[in-house]
């Protein structure tokens with residue numbers, strides 16, 4: 001199952017998520033974090049850690065059941 005991550009307004013730019021998972025999170029032009037790429041399976045733990053540890057709790061992680069499971073044979 002794939003996951004979808006987003007950041008709701010309120011980021012304080014601490015950089016924690018970016019240090020944990022820079023392939024998914026980067027600073028945007030306003031010095032707040034933004035999602036630059038949806039996480040792959042390999043990024044799952046780092047993204048969950050970032051969401052759990054974000055000091056203002058603005059990282060949202062959703063499982064995406066609508067996405068096809070790549071392990072399912074056609």
Ligand code: SF4
Nearest residue numbers: 011012014015017054
């Ligand atoms: S951990 Fe939270 S507050 Fe810190 S940069 Fe990431 S989204 Fe912003």
